[in-house]
Every structure is written in C-alpha cells, then in structure tokens.
Amino acid sequence: MKANQKRKxxxxxxxxxxxxxxxxxxxxxxxxxxxxxxxxxxxxxxxxGASIAFKDFNPMLGIMKSPWVGFDTFKELFGLKKFYSVFWNTLRISLIRLVFGFPFPIIVALMLNELREGRLKKGIQTAIYVPNFISWVVVGGILTNILSMDSGIVNAVIKALGFAPIGFLTDEKYFVSTMVVSMIWKTFGWNTIIYLAAMTGIDPQLYEAATVDGANRWHKLIHVTMPCIRSTIVIVLITRIGGLMQAGFEQIFVLYHPGVYKTADIIDTYVYRVGLQEGKFEMAAAVGLFKSIVNFILLVIANKAARMAGEEGIY
Amino acid sequence: MRTKTVKSHPVKHSAGSRIFDVINITLLILLALVAFYPFWDCLVVSVSSLKSYLSTGVHLWPSEWSFEGYSYMIKNIDLWISYANSLFITVVGTLVNMLITIMAAYVLSKKDLKGHRVLMFLAVFTMMFSGGIIPTYIVVKDLHLMNSLWSMILPSAVNTYNLIVLRNFFADLPAELEEAALLDGCTDVGVLFRIMLPISKPAVTTVTLFYAVDHWNDFFSAIMYINSRAKWPLQLFLRSMLFENDAAYSGSGESLFLLGQPMKMAAVMMAIIPIMCAYPFFQKYFSKGITSGAVKG
Structure with missing residues (x-):
C-alpha cells in the first residue's frame, strides 16, 4: 500500500x-x-513446558527437574483408542465447518456488496454482526431455548409440519450438526467484514471500465470483485486450515455431555478432562503438543500451496 | 483508502437486474432475521410467565407477561458478585491489554528499527504454535495466579491479532508528524501518546472493543483457573444457572425449579445487556478499524 512512507x-x-x-x-x-x-x-x-510430554512430571520438582521418560507417554497415547476418536472428531467437526462455514460469509459479503449504501445495508449488517459479540455460554442458553423438545420454536415448527421433534442437543446423531450450524450462525456475519473491507478497497474505475465494455452485474462480480478479493480469501483460508485442530472448545464444553462423547468429544475437551480433572498432566500435554504440531504442519502446507498457486501467503 | 462509495450502479437497470435486487434483498433480510430471532425468542420467554411457557411455549410475543425471572435475578447476590468480577476483569484487563498492545504496536510499526524482524517473528510465531492448555496452566499455577482474577487478565495480556491490526494502522500514518514532534524535543513516548494515539481513534476503539468483549465473554480462563464461587465471573455464574442441576444450585432449589426457563432467559438477557448497550457506540468504527487489519503487513 503506502510502502513509500518508510520511516527513518x-x-x-x-x-x-x-x-x-x-x-x-x-x-x-x-x-x-x-x-x-x-x-x-x-x-x-x-x-x-510442553516438554513435560516427554517427562514424568512431578509438580514438586517442576518442569525442569522432572525426569525424562522419552516417548513413553506418546507410546501409551498412540495405543489408546480414545485418542484416535477425539482426533477424528476434531478433524471431522472442523472439516464440516470449513466446507459450509468458509464459503458462506463470502457469498453473504458479495450479496451485501450488491446493495446500495444506506439504512437497509447498515441494518442488515448490524443484525448479522451481533451474534459474534456474545459468549458461548449465552449461545448455549439460547440454543437450549430455541431447540427445546417441548417448547422450542424449532421443534414447534417441526411438529407443525407433522414430524416428530428432534433432540438437537441430546441426540448423538444431531449434536455435531447443531454445533456446526450454531458456529456458523455466530460467526458468518462478522466474517463478512474482512471481505467487505477488501471490497471497499477496489478501484471504482475497474467497474466503470467494465461497464463501458458492456459487462452486466454478474460479469462484474466474476471478473472484477472476485479477482480483487481473491488474496483476502486465500489468507482467510490459510488461517482456517491452520486452525483445523481447533474445533471450538468453549462451544462444545458448554453443551456436550457423556451421551454425545462418541461424536463430539474433541482434543481440547479431552485434554481438559484428562489433564485437569484426572490430573494426568503428561498425557494431556502430549495430546496438546501433538495437536500444536499438526496445526503447525497444516499451516505450513497451506501456506506453501498458496504460494505455489501464485498467491502471497501469510508469511 | 479511497472514496467511500465504491459502486454507484445507475438506477435504471434491466428487468433481470431488478429481479436480482428483489431476491437479494429478500434473502439478506431473511438472513438478518435468522441472526436476530434467537435473541428475540429469549427476550420473549424471559418476560413470560412460567405457566404460559409450559402450557403452549411462547414465541414471537408473550401470551402472559411476568417479570418474576428478572425480579429473582435482581435479588440474587451471586449474580451481582459475578457481575462485579466480570466488570473488574473487563475494565482492568482491557486497560492492561491496551497499554501493552499500543506501546508494542507502535514500536513494531517502525520497520527499520534494529531487531524489528526478530521481535515481529516472536509475536507472529505464537499464532502458529502454542505450548498448549496444560503447560500454560502450569505456568499460571507456578505464578500463584490460580483462583485470582488476575489469572483471567495476565495470560491474555496481548492478543497478537489485535497487535498486528494496531501496528498496521500506525505504520500507515504519515511519518512527517512524528519527525516534526521528535525535532521539537518530544520523546518517543510523548510522540506515541500525544500525537499518534489521538489520530488513531478508529483502530484504537475497535481493538479496545475486541479486548473488552473477549474479557466479558471469557469462559475458557474461568474454567481453567477459577475455583471459588466468590471469584466467579459472569459466564461461570450463567453456566451454573443454565446447565447445572437446578436443585443443586442453591438451598432454595425448589423455587428455582418453579421459575424455570423464563428465569434462565432473564439471566441470559442480563448477561448480554451490557454488550448490547456498548455495541452501537463502537459499531461505526468497525469497518474503518478493521480495514487496516485486513491489509496484511
């Protein structure tokens, strides 16, 4: 941008x-x-401190002085069925979220961009930003309210249509979908901001030139707007891929229960239970370290792929 | 940046274009309703009587008004204790955040300062790799911060994303201002606080809001580090209201059970009211403040 203004x-x-x-x-x-x-x-x-994954951690001795045990903890970890289950659950929830949650804000931003500036646009933006500013505990409360089997509005509609009510939060089959949809509900509006900001940076002359060439709105969207926000899209995608191991601890922690562990127990909730409730620090730290490393590798691969495709990447 | 109006489509369009507008606007309004309706539903339930809630379920508008939920919540001392805790965490925490972040962002905006690249890398690397939940927990414990409100402030004293937003904003400000002030004998500290900050209002306001909302909504640090009920922030209190076995919550378990869902929704409303009140003040700065963050530096 204003690269010339280097400071001395x-x-x-x-x-x-x-x-x-x-x-x-x-x-x-x-x-x-x-x-x-x-x-x-x-x-x-x-x-x-993550090195305690390779130690026999003794709180009295501290991180430094606890004796090394090498890969023992990891060996134990990789032998646990539960480990693969939480790893898979994390990846699965994140991937579903990526597939549906990533394109959605882009589409909404493009739709908003087609609106003229004015009250309507402002009003819609205000409404869709709000969910971003509330806590996951509040979202949990809101979900139990609208999804309640007996008196929630969603099941009221389902019943009115002649179907049996659905236990969105209690039934293992629906819990993950509920998490994904509510995550998208909370974040899609706010996530449009970065694209809208990129769109305001587009030179109006590009649109004017396109109009002169006889382009209609659709052409302009495909040939002007999209190429101009492409690098933003790539950057967001890279950070998303780098965050695939974050399946939403707070959200799931608030709402999950043993009945849905099979599909909804993720790495972070598992680390919390094993480390802080059962006191197995080494095991929990090993899971956490594994997660950080996978995260890091994903980020590096995504960035490399973006660079190979001729994009800037994030570093 | 450039002028604000990006696209001024001529008013007269083809029929196809007008149909598109109608569909587009309809869909967006529906989307806005979907985003907003759940709040409305909570509000309606919170001002409904339990009887009407249990008999038919209430939606769109209360069939029988009742403010019992609110009157119960207002009399609940635990609510006010947790409110006070959250207020402390939010106010003090945001001050700490802003002070540290502003100073660091300003220094890091000077791209030819020696060590700039190393320091920047140190910050950005933490976004890519973290020690994890447990090692951080051990650090907090070793610092004797457990069960102290500071455990919800210090471990999140800097948010790297916010740091970069501010740094990019500072880097885009004209350098002449600073040079003039430095020549006049102002120190770097003086330049930052007297000259740079006043002209950085959009970015500073946006980042302040981000930090404040993060503190107000912080639930993660609370379940990690806070044990005693007297130190509970609002989110922990709310969670116990909403999700713990009602009878286990307090001695007067019975009355809680009878108040049920309307009371729970009253608690939810009381947790979001402060945010809803602050929101309009900040909203106008969002796009300006974020634009600088969107541009990668």
Missing part, C-alpha cells in the same frame, strides 16, 4: 555501535518490554 528511525543506521543506537532509541525499546515479558512468560515458557 535512525540516521546512523549502518555505522556506529549497538549501544549508542540502543541508548538513542531507549524509549522505543522500553515500550516493547511489557509485551516481550508477556510473550516470554505466557507463550514461550509454555512452549518449553
């Missing part, structure tokens, strides 16, 4: 020693200290 922090950039340089910019570096401390304590020390 220092005149003596190349010559001179480090200390005078640091002294000259001492306030700048000082202002960075709190953030640096935060990142070290709450991000990098836990990364080191």
């Amino acid at each position: 922090v220092s005149a003596e950039k190349k010559k001179g020693t480090l200390l005078p340089y640091l002294w000259k910019h001492k306030y700048l570096y000082l202002m960075l200290v709190p953030a640096l401390v935060y990142y070290i304590i709450f991000c990098y020390i836990p990364m080191y």
